[in-house]
Amino acid sequence: MNFDYQLAVIGGGSGGLTVAAGAASFGAEVALIERKPELGGDCLHYGCMPSKALIQAAKEVHQADQVSQLPENERDRLFENAMNRVSEAVQDVQNHDSKERFIELGIDIYEAEASFVDAHTLQVGQETITAKRFVIATGSSPMIPPINGVDQVDYLTNETIFNMRKRPESMVVIGGGIIGLELSQAMARLGVEVTVVEGSDHVLSKEDEEVSQMLEKIVSNELNLLTDSRVEQVEASGQGVAVTYSKDGEVNTIEAEKILIATGRKSNIGSLGLDRIGVKTSNGKIDVDASLRTNLRHIYAVGDCNGSMPFTHVAGMEGKVAISNAVFGLSRKVSYEKVPWVVYTAPEIYHLGLTEKEAKQRYGDQLLTFKTKLADNDRFMAERNTEGIVKIMTTNRGRIVGAHAIGEGAGEWMQEVGTIQALNKKFQSLSNIVHPYPARNNIVSQTADLYWREKLFDSSLNKAIRWYVGKFR
Ligand SMILES: Cc1cc2nc3c(=O)[nH]c(=O)nc-3n(C[C@H](O)[C@H](O)[C@H](O)COP(=O)(O)OP(=O)(O)OC[C@H]3O[C@@H](n4cnc5c(N)ncnc54)[C@H](O)[C@@H]3O)c2cc1C
Numbered sequence: 001m002n003f004d005y006q007l008a009v010i011g012g013g014s015g016g017l018t019v020a021a022g023a024a025s026f027g028a029e030v031a032l033i034e035r036k037p038e039l040g041g042d043c044l045h046y047g048c049m050p051s052k053a054l055i056q057a058a059k060e061v062h063q064a065d066q067v068s069q070l071p072e073n074e075r076d077r078l079f080e081n082a083m084n085r086v087s088e089a090v091q092d093v094q095n096h097d098s099k100e101r102f103i104e105l106g107i108d109i110y111e112a113e114a115s116f117v118d119a120h121t122l123q124v125g126q127e128t129i130t131a132k133r134f135v136i137a138t139g140s141s142p143m144i145p146p147i148n149g150v151d152q153v154d155y156l157t158n159e160t161i162f163n164m165r166k167r168p169e170s171m172v173v174i175g176g177g178i179i180g181l182e183l184s185q186a187m188a189r190l191g192v193e194v195t196v197v198e199g200s201d202h203v204l205s206k207e208d209e210e211v212s213q214m215l216e217k218i219v220s221n222e223l224n225l226l227t228d229s230r231v232e233q234v235e236a237s238g239q240g241v242a243v244t245y246s247k248d249g250e251v252n253t254i255e256a257e258k259i260l261i262a263t264g265r266k267s268n269i270g271s272l273g274l275d276r277i278g279v280k281t282s283n284g285k286i287d288v289d290a291s292l293r294t295n296l297r298h299i300y301a302v303g304d305c306n307g308s309m310p311f312t313h314v315a316g317m318e319g320k321v322a323i324s325n326a327v328f329g330l331s332r333k334v335s336y337e338k339v340p341w342v343v344y345t346a347p348e349i350y351h352l353g354l355t356e357k358e359a360k361q362r363y364g365d366q367l368l369t370f371k372t373k374l375a376d377n378d379r380f381m382a383e384r385n386t387e388g389i390v391k392i393m394t395t396n397r398g399r400i401v402g403a404h405a406i407g408e409g410a411g412e413w414m415q416e417v418g419t420i421q422a423l424n425k426k427f428q429s430l431s432n433i434v435h436p437y438p439a440r441n442n443i444v445s446q447t448a449d450l451y452w453r454e455k456l457f458d459s460s461l462n463k464a465i466r467w468y469v470g471k472f473r
């Protein structure tokens with residue numbers, strides 16, 4: 001059978017663009033279907049880019065505020081400036097990810113919503129196109145929980161918050177996950193009184209508990225954190241929105257000018273017509289195997305829509321695997337064991353692999369845990385930035401199974417551990433690498449030194465060394 005295209009990619013975000021560009025550069029005939037006028041997806045328009053631009057702008061305002069307290073009218077001006085800066089940053093990257101760039105690679109771009117008509121045919125606006133293979137990369141959207149009254153109030157999500165220009169006095173953020181915390185802190189630094197309402201015992205509940213507790217302590221100077229709190233109702237009020245929540249059996253109401261909902265994501269699969277062609281889904285996500293194949297072997301799914309790990313770098317990693325499999329007919333598999341992430345709060349959090357609790361459950365007595373406080377490192381002491389820790393867990397022989405850190409710039413300097421792990425090197429090998437003094441990543445080699453110290457104080461080895469030194473003398 002003849003098809004219009006070898007490969008049709010649905011969704012022009014991080015995952016879809018990786019697949020389309022990679023496949024086209026290997027000579028495949030590729031169609032890319034994106035329903036929005038611009039390419040780039042959530043990461044560029046409503047996610048990574050605007051949030052990181054906002055975090056940086058807010059950091060600068062916060063620093064200025066610490067030097068000399070800003071007057072209210074100055075805060076309003078700086079808020080508007082910060083939001084304009086966010087738009088400019090998004091536009092700059094948009095220019096780089098322009099449609100023209102992808103058209104030059106030989107890709108046919110369709111601006112329409114795609115829906116399967118049959119297993120090899122897509123309805124794309126008024127047209128139908130056929131393809132031999134498909135990669136679905138349709139991403140995710142904010143999940144709005146079924147809170148009483150939520151449909152009657154004007155709430156913000158990550159898709160609308162970056163459109164604000166006027167500084168609100170106050171904001172309630174429902175959900176203390178990564179989006180909730182990153183955006184709450186940025187808003188607080190821009191002069192908004194922020195209250196975070198989180199259902200679990202701790203904010204950032206996917207992080208190592210010691211790390212998330214430390215973050216809670218640090219950011220509670222800037223944010224009102226209500227954990228273990230269940231939002232019962234939201235309704236319009238004189239100030240904006242009234243949020244009623246229960247905590248420890250008590251019911252309370254807080255009012256705020258704005259409300260942001262950041263309670264997780266749902267995959268964008270509703271309009272794809274997957275039922276029509278029999279692609280399996282569970283809990284609203286597309287089921288894939290380790291080769292990223294759905295139950296229909298010519299259809300793959302990458303990025304947020306398959307619910308694996310909703311990060312841009314994961315969408316990119318999965319996109320590369322999908323190219324190998326859908327274009328070259330290989331059966332490469334994805335592995336998530338060595339995928340780190342960073343929470344861009346101040347201080348930052350680095351997360352790789354198992355948390356201490358998970359690692360103890362899996363490895364029991366075989367687990368070694370190495371911890372260094374930032375307060376014990378010269379550079380962090382010099383900079384008066386001593387709040388934070390590095391925690392690395394290995395097997396008895398030094399295989400890294402988890403690495404976590406909280407501290408200024410941790411997202412950058414901790415990746416050294418991720419690199420060592422990805423290269424299948426043992427943790428202790430970091431101790432032999434000379435680090436410039438006093439670079440921040442010294443704290444990583446300082447932590448690796450602990451491995452040797454532990455081994456040297458291990459009684460049998462220590463005895464043997466003492467015996468040898470005695471003889472050598
Ligand atoms: C506020 C926020 C901050 C974030 N920060 C980070 C970060 O710092 N680091 C990080 O790694 N990740 C971050 N993420 C997560 C990251 O944005 C996502 O993991 C990433 O965008 C997923 O890429 P994707 O290709 O799967 O989906 P997307 O980038 O969302 O792309 C999917 C595309 O498919 C299109 N589409 C959907 N359905 C159809 C259809 N039927 N037909 C045609 N087109 C369709 C959509 O319009 C969209 O453009 C953040 C997310 C948010 C919300």
Ligand SMILES: NC(=O)c1ccc[n+]([C@@H]2O[C@H](COP(=O)([O-])OP(=O)(O)OC[C@H]3O[C@@H](n4cnc5c(N)ncnc54)[C@H](O)[C@@H]3O)[C@@H](O)[C@H]2O)c1
Nearest residue numbers: 145175176177178179180197198199262263264310342343
């Ligand atoms: N720096 C980064 O890489 C980055 C930044 C932002 C987002 N992301 C990605 O986007 C994903 C989604 O982020 P998110 O923050 O929306 O999801 P999340 O799953 O990280 O956090 C959602 C939080 O909302 C809470 N919650 C859910 N329903 C609630 C309710 N009714 N009341 C109170 N709390 C409730 C949950 O307990 C959870 O803590 C992340 O998992 C991450 O993969 C990554």
